[in-house]
Amino acid sequence: MTDPTTPVTTTAEDGATLLDEVERHHRRFNIFPSEHAYVAVTLWDAHTHLMDCFETTPRLAFLSPEPESGKTRALEIVQTLTPNPLVTNDISASALFRSISGGDDGLPTILFDEVDTVFGPKAAGNEDLRGLINSGYRRTGGVTRSVREGDNHKVVKFPVYAALALAGLGDLPDTIMGRSVVIRMRRRAPNEKAESFRQRIHEPEGHALRDRLAAWANSVREKVDGAWPEMPEGVSDRPADVWEPLLAVADAAGGHWPKRARAACVHLVKTARADDSGSLGIRLLTDLRAIFDGAERMLSNALVERLNDLDDAPWADLDGRTFTTRTLSQMLGGYVTAAGKPIRPRNIKTGKTALKGYYAEDLADAWLRYCPPLPEESATAATPATAQVRALFPVAGEVAVAATSPTPTTETTAELTTVG
Numbered sequence: 001m002t003d004p005t006t007p008v009t010t011t012a013e014d015g016a017t018l019l020d021e022v023e024r025h026h027r028r029f030n031i032f033p034s035e036h037a038y039v040a041v042t043l044w045d046a047h048t049h050l051m052d053c054f055e056t057t058p059r060l061a062f063l064s065p066e067p068e069s070g071k072t073r074a075l076e077i078v079q080t081l082t083p084n085p086l087v088t089n090d091i092s093a094s095a096l097f098r099s100i101s102g103g104d105d106g107l108p109t110i111l112f113d114e115v116d117t118v119f120g121p122k123a124a125g126n127e128d129l130r131g132l133i134n135s136g137y138r139r140t141g142g143v144t145r146s147v148r149e150g151d152n153h154k155v156v157k158f159p160v161y162a163a164l165a166l167a168g169l170g171d172l173p174d175t176i177m178g179r180s181v182v183i184r185m186r187r188r189a190p191n192e193k194a195e196s197f198r199q200r201i202h203e204p205e206g207h208a209l210r211d212r213l214a215a216w217a218n219s220v221r222e223k224v225d226g227a228w229p230e231m232p233e234g235v236s237d238r239p240a241d242v243w244e245p246l247l248a249v250a251d252a253a254g255g256h257w258p259k260r261a262r263a264a265c266v267h268l269v270k271t272a273r274a275d276d277s278g279s280l281g282i283r284l285l286t287d288l289r290a291i292f293d294g295a296e297r298m299l300s301n302a303l304v305e306r307l308n309d310l311d312d313a314p315w316a317d318l319d320g321r322t323f324t325t326r327t328l329s330q331m332l333g334g335y336v337t338a339a340g341k342p343i344r345p346r347n348i349k350t351g352k353t354a355l356k357g358y359y360a361e362d363l364a365d366a367w368l369r370y371c372p373p374l375p376e377e378s379a380t381a382a383t384p385a386t387a388q389v390r391a392l393f394p395v396a397g398e399v400a401v402a403a404t405s406p407t408p409t410t411e412t413t414a415e416l417t418t419v420g
Helices: 015-029 035-053 071-081 093-101 127-135 199-224 237-253 257-275 280-292 300-309 325-332 360-370
Strands: 059-064 085-088 109-112 142-149 152-159 163-169 180-184 297-299 346-350 353-359
Touching (some): 015 035, 015 199, 035 059, 035 071, 035 163, 035 180, 059 071, 071 109, 071 163, 093 109, 093 127, 127 142, 180 237, 180 257, 199 237, 280 325, 280 360, 297 346, 300 353
Parallel strands (some): 059 163, 059 180, 109 163
Antiparallel strands (some): 142 152, 297 353
16 A cells, blocks of 8 residues: 655755854854854854764863953853753762763753863862863763672773863863863953843744754764864864864855864964963973073073063962072973983083083974974074074083074074173
8 A cells, every 4th residue: 555645855954054043143142252263163063963973072162361251151152052051160070970971861061161260270170070071072081980889899981072161261271271172252342242142032042043953963964974174284183183073064064164164273273372381391491492592502590580580471480489490400301302311401611610501402302392383484494403503601511403493583692692
């Protein structure tokens, strides 16, 4: 017998048009710092509906130096557009991983407000929570716990892979920042206007977009799953991991989104690199490179004096501690020369005496590997280190020569190299 029912077919929604609408929804209520921020946040919203397709999920971090900069409002709008939102501003590591691993409605989207109270300078560190957030960045991530079963215990790995957006003052720990798309929020200027968000009115509008995103995600799941989006030039390693899901979503949507997504990727990665001093050690190496400024060697006490005199630097007050030549030696000892030996102070002959100091040749390899690149117009990457520095005192022994070294400038070389 023939079934008289006519099959109902539906046309898949145009992804580019849908993402345009999601972006407009954000623009109604959020004042983001740039066009690129709207692109990144919109793509992040969409990627939460395709979590099973990706190896990683970037953290979305709304950060600002002052309160009342729109961070919480940004999370509120994200909440209306993402699946299974879990909003919190105070949750333990155990509660969080059980919320992720024990949910029956699919993966939650964690929205963590006031995160500065957890990881800020006055917080206690919260290493368990930080470790969980870092582990949940990868689909294979998990936390291992001992679970009691009757009279016995067994070791169980709980999955913690979940999308996470955070909002807070200041910065986050380096390990979280490196896994995040960072949006630097600002207070609204007098000429910047945003529509007031009223939950009972506008939340259903966001939910309608959320449901459309979910339906569209199902229609492109096979296309997105396992995709290898082309990365913009210069984006690799961790930043590529962070942006891969967002670019895959943009490629699936089509239209102008692939181009806009890559422009946003380049802009935000470049901005993050400019804002990021890395660890304190990388900041030290970068400041030393500027202080050497082409000098061949400098005395330890002169370096410490110059570091402490830097206005925009932490050296004059390291959490109440004084930065000394001993501190300098301890921090540089974790890095190595081109020959693989720890960077140590060595004797520099000054007349009839020998004082401790550092050689640019010893530092050049670490400068190359860890510091931000020098401006293209002054960088000469193929020049040996020995050609980049100028002798101040007799060399007290042979040193290893790195492949490259800092490029000297003429503006302050004379001042910096007058040591003694």
